[in-house]
Structure formats: C-alpha cells, structure tokens
Amino acid sequence: MSAWKQRLTKSLHQTRNQPESRYFQLATVDTQGVPENRTVVFRQLEDEDYSLVIVSDTRSAKWESLTHQPMASICWYFSKTREQYRFTVNARCYNRKDDKSLIETYWSKLSDAGRKQYFWGRPSSVRQNDAPLRVSEDMTQPPEHFSVMKFRVLAVDYLSLQGNPQHREKHWLDESGNWTTQPIVP
Amino acid sequence: MSAWKQRLTKSLHQTRNQPESRYFQLATVDTQGVPENRTVVFRQLEDEDYSLVIVSDTRSAKWESLTHQPMASICWYFSKTREQYRFTVNARCYNRKDDKSLIETYWSKLSDAGRKQYFWGRPSSVRQNDAPLRVSEDMTQPPEHFSVMKFRVLAVDYLSLQGNPQHREKHWLDESGNWTTQPIVP
Numbered sequence: 001m002s003a004w005k006q007r008l009t010k011s012l013h014q015t016r017n018q019p020e021s022r023y024f025q026l027a028t029v030d031t032q033g034v035p036e037n038r039t040v041v042f043r044q045l046e047d048e049d050y051s052l053v054i055v056s057d058t059r060s061a062k063w064e065s066l067t068h069q070p071m072a073s074i075c076w077y078f079s080k081t082r083e084q085y086r087f088t089v090n091a092r093c094y095n096r097k098d099d100k101s102l103i104e105t106y107w108s109k110l111s112d113a114g115r116k117q118y119f120w121g122r123p124s125s126v127r128q129n130d131a132p133l134r135v136s137e138d139m140t141q142p143p144e145h146f147s148v149m150k151f152r153v154l155a156v157d158y159l160s161l162q163g164n165p166q167h168r169e170k171h172w173l174d175e176s177g178n179w180t181t182q183p184i185v186p
Numbered sequence: 187m188s189a190w191k192q193r194l195t196k197s198l199h200q201t202r203n204q205p206e207s208r209y210f211q212l213a214t215v216d217t218q219g220v221p222e223n224r225t226v227v228f229r230q231l232e233d234e235d236y237s238l239v240i241v242s243d244t245r246s247a248k249w250e251s252l253t254h255q256p257m258a259s260i261c262w263y264f265s266k267t268r269e270q271y272r273f274t275v276n277a278r279c280y281n282r283k284d285d286k287s288l289i290e291t292y293w294s295k296l297s298d299a300g301r302k303q304y305f306w307g308r309p310s311s312v313r314q315n316d317a318p319l320r321v322s323e324d325m326t327q328p329p330e331h332f333s334v335m336k337f338r339v340l341a342v343d344y345l346s347l348q349g350n351p352q353h354r355e356k357h358w359l360d361e362s363g364n365w366t367t368q369p370i371v372p
Contacts, residue, residue, distance in 0.1 A: 026223075027221040029219060029220075029221045033219060035258055036259050037211055037259035037260065037261035038261055071219075075223035077225045084225055086223060120372060123371055123372065165306060185308060186306060
C-alpha cells in the first residue's frame with residue numbers, strides 16, 4: 001500500500017463520525033479555461049488503481065468540463081485531524097453505454113433520497129415554481145443521465161497542520177510505477 | 187446589500203464557533219491549463235466591491251497561476267448549516283510594490299505563528315532535514331514575498347441541502363451592476 005493511502009485510511013478512520021469524511025472539493029476547468037469548484041460526495045476508494053469514485057449526472061457542468069479536460073484537482077480537508085490532501089487526478093467518466101454493470105452497481109448503493117435527485121430536472125436549469133420537485137418515476141433502474149466518475153490519483157500533496165512546524169510531503173508515481181515520497185517546505 | 191451577502195453573513199454567524207467559518211477551497215488553473223485546488227484561510231469580506239480576501243506568498247503556485255489566469259472559483263461549504271457557496275471570482279494580487287499600505291495592514295493582523303510561516307523557505311521546495319524550521323528573523327516587517335489576494339465576486343451558485351427538495355439559486359451582476367437572483371434546479 002502506498003504511504004499516502006495508509007495516511008488517508010487513517011484519516012478516514014479518525015473522522016468516521018465527522019461530516020468531512022463523506023465529501024471533498026473537486027476542481028475542474030471549463031471549455032473557456034475557467035476553473036470550477038464544488039463539493040461532491042465520496043463514494044469509494046478503489047484499491048487496484050487508486051481511484052476516488054463519485055456519482056454524477058451527464059447533464060452537469062462537470063461532465064462537459066471533464067470530457068474536455070480530464071485533469072482535475074481534488075482537495076480533501078479533515079478539520080478534526082487538521083490534515084489536507086490535494087490530489088492531482090485524471091478523470092474517467094462512465095454512463096450506461098460505457099459500462100452498464102458499473103452504473104448499476106453504484107445505482108443500487110444509492111438511498112431513495114439520493115436517487116430522487118436524478119429526477120428533479122436538468123441541473124442548473126431555471127426552476128419554474130416553488131412547488132416541491134415531485135418524483136413519480138420508477139426509481140429501480142438508473143436514468144440515462146446517471147453516471148459514475150473515477151478519478152485516478154497521479155500525485156498527492158499532503159499537509160498536516162498539527163505540530164509546529166507543519167508537515168508537508170509530496171507523493172507521486174515514478175517512471176517504474178512506484179509511489180515516491182518527498183518532504184517539502186510547507 | 188445583495189441577497190447572497192445577507193445569506194453569507196447569516197451562515198458565518200451560525201457557524202462562528204465552527205472551523206469551517208475560517209477557510210474555503212480555492213481553485214485556480216496553472217499555466218498548462220490543469221486545475222489546482224487548496225484550502226485557504228478567509229481573512230475578510232470587503233464590502234465596497236464584494237471581495238473575499240486572503241494572504242499568500244508570491245513564491246506559491248497560486249500566485250503564478252493567478253497572474254496567468256485571474257479567473258478562479260471558490261467553494262465554501264458549511265457543514266453545520268449544510269449550505270454551499272460557489273463563487274466565480276476575479277483575482278487581484280498585491281505585493282509590497284503594488285500597495286504598501288494594504289500589505290502592512292494585513293501583516294499587522296497576523297499572529298506570530300502566522301508570520302513565522304513566511305520564513306520557513308520557498309514553499310514546495312525540498313525540505314533538507316527533519317529539524318524544526320526555525321525563525322530568527324525580525325518579524326515586525328513583512329518579507330518581500332508576503333502578498334494579499336482579493337477575489338472579486340462576479341457570480342454565486344448557492345445550495346442549501348436542508349429540506350427536501352434542496353434549494354439552489356444563482357446570483358449574478360447584471361449589466362446595470364445590480365445583483366439578480368434566480369432559483370434553479372439543484
């Protein structure tokens with residue numbers, strides 16, 4: 001296991017009862033070269049290729065942005081342990097046509113409340129009235145716009161604010177595919 | 187006062203004893219067009235032009251990135267109130283040559299611990315040993331690399347996860363310079 005993954009596993013364990021263990025901030029760049037940033041719900045860390053996984057909507061801005069520029073940056077700050085992970089990542093986006101089994105797996109893990117959000121209408125479109133966004137559709141099957149995004153971690157900039165001085169280190173995949181660590185100035 | 191600023195003032199009041207009221211995530215894009223993301227400490231919201239202010243180091247990656255592409259995105263999530271603000275911003279970066287008085291004002295507000303961080307060496311450079319990063323310099327005056335960054339807010343994407351359905355609205359400056367609000371689909 002890479003050194004950063006050992007750290008992250010520990011951070012997640014220490015903050016398992018804190019909201020911060022369930023989400024992080026994802027930065028992308030739009031087709032005009034302007035950065036975007038939003039909070040997304042963390043679903044899984046895939047062991048085989050060190051990917052952070054989220055679910056999303058193909059009609060969202062991030063789908064278009066990542067199709068254009070798959071490089072992204074994830075910032076995960078754990079306030080309880082005062083640790084920050086900055087992940088340089090490469091995104092792969094999947095809809096039902098790309099990988100039906102993957103889509104169904106992640107759909108099956110969603111709660112009813114989580115599924116309902118995919119039937120409220122096109123994200124960011126004008127909301128016509130203040131009435132509740134009712135859902136009458138069958139929610140057993142994922143809609144066509146439901147998607148899964150995997151962010152393969154290429155490098156990690158880790159910072160711990162505990163102690164004085166702070167501790168910061170870089171982790172990256174070297175040419176042989178091994179993870180290397182280097183302490184750097186905070 | 188704009189509607190979003192009223193909301194933000196309330197969010198900051200409700201979370202004044204929570205760590206999340208003190209920092210947010212800043213996304214920039216580097217000279218290669220790759221997004222970067224990191225947590226930064228919120229210093230002030232300037233009333234006259236709706237700018238979010240932070241302090242930084244001219245030797246940091248964000249200084250170079252913002253000089254190249256001043257458009258940035260700030261994500262501020264308040265876990266206690268379950269509210270998110272996504273700010274589309276335009277950055278102006280100041281060092282001592284640009285505005286001596288501004289630099290001295292923000293330096294004077296820093297604690298000793300905050301000032302020490304500017305004497306640890308070039309950020310992200312290789313750390314030579316594990317010895318504490320000692321500071322012997324006179325810290326009454328800001329070093330040349332101390333800087334202030336102001337992020338003028340051009341648009342806000344506000345989301346409240348409280349209630350079902352969620353509430354989301356866009357705020358933007360119209361052509362007459364007035365703030366406009368539009369509820370949108372979450």
